[in-house]
Amino acid sequence: MHRFYLPFFLLLTIVIEGVAYDFLPRSLVAGNWMIIPHWLFVFLIMITIFFDFEDTYYSVLYAIIFGLIVDIVYTNVIGVYMFIYAIVIYFIHGIRKVLHTNVFVALLSCIIGVGLADLGIYIIYYFIGINDVLWNNYIIYRLAPTVIANVLFFLVIYPFIKRKLIRWSSQQFDIKK
């Protein structure tokens, strides 16, 4: 049964991303700021750090599957979120081997990961011609607020999710061994 918890929660995160816009205060929405909820990605980072072991790649697999769902449901262009999420999660999975797992490492990888992912999405969309936002405008109006907002989300869910993930991880991998 515990096998289905993770995919279910990930799907729920995607659903909740769609109503995130309603929670933002009006003054932020009406201005030029763009705050993109990468909540699914924050969740995936926590899975990488607390659920996966060095030789298991569940987080990358989930990044591919649920990145594809985000692509289909929320954008017109299929493949961008899938590719970027998977690559950045893989990168963080690699970093994780070198560092200890504690709250600061998690926070740092959340900041770097969200920044890299959003940057990658910007670059690909820029080349396809979805947006024509200039580099410096992008950093001020989208990258900075997006990273800050997602780090806040990370700090809110961290205490709840961490223990669950560690427990699910030990359950799932004990059974295998």
Add this chain to the structure above:
Amino acid sequence: MSFFRRKRLFTILIGFIILVGLIGFSLRDRDDLSTFEQFLHDTVGWLQSIVHVPVEFTTSFFSNIDDIRNTYDENQILKSRLNEYKNLIYEVQELRQDNEDLRNILEKTESITDFRPIQSTVIARGPEQWFQQVKINRGKQDGVEANMAVITGKGMIGKVQSASQFSSTVLLLSGFDRTNRISAYVNSEELEDDVPGFIVGYDEESELLELELNEYDTKLKEGELVVSSGLGGVFPKGLEIGTIKEVSPDRYGLTQIAYVQPSADLNRLNHVIVVDRSIAQPDEIDGQSQEGGE
């Protein structure tokens, strides 16, 4: 070790090729979503409509408190306006009756103004803000088709981008570009004829729509009403789009561009109406390629 590195490089390269393939697949002109995509849209849409209920309850709770504080002042203003409206309603009824009678005499019962409204609720807004999209809880089963206009009580908000069986995606006016223009006209008080033009895009900095006027030398004033003309093929006639904010010559000085303030508030959407134009399309395919393709 080198073997693993090579394998990793290969995986990333193959991933990149798949990415390019998928982007190419989704960017070409597609009329309809594949069954798999529709299934995903509907599944997520179903979950969204469940999640939406408590979320809307909490967010509307706070705005309701705000509203209650202004109730008294608003009530006074509304009372004073009520009498004016009574006269107006009478006048409108007369005119409508008149119009119907005249149409009956001419035996012309269809008009491009007629439409069938499909009531629906916004269940989610796309988090990726470069695609200005919202999702609504009505789909093909309720008669929603791609390219239909979507309005609120105040005015037009966009068009249906793609329809699944039980939910659809709406492209907001703020995401419009040259590929989905709207044929519109300006309802000018001074000039006798309406001034025709096309909504060709959205200026993100000023948050105004760009209306390209067909004639160069028309004089338009601020505050004049912009309405859909119904000539594009899919949208009915007479949907309010917005009011003119300013007029300026375009980059090459050949035409005029009027900047239009949308009447509807695109940031907070809740109940919307999908507009199904009643009159039969003269040439369904032709109309669609004019509206959506190009």
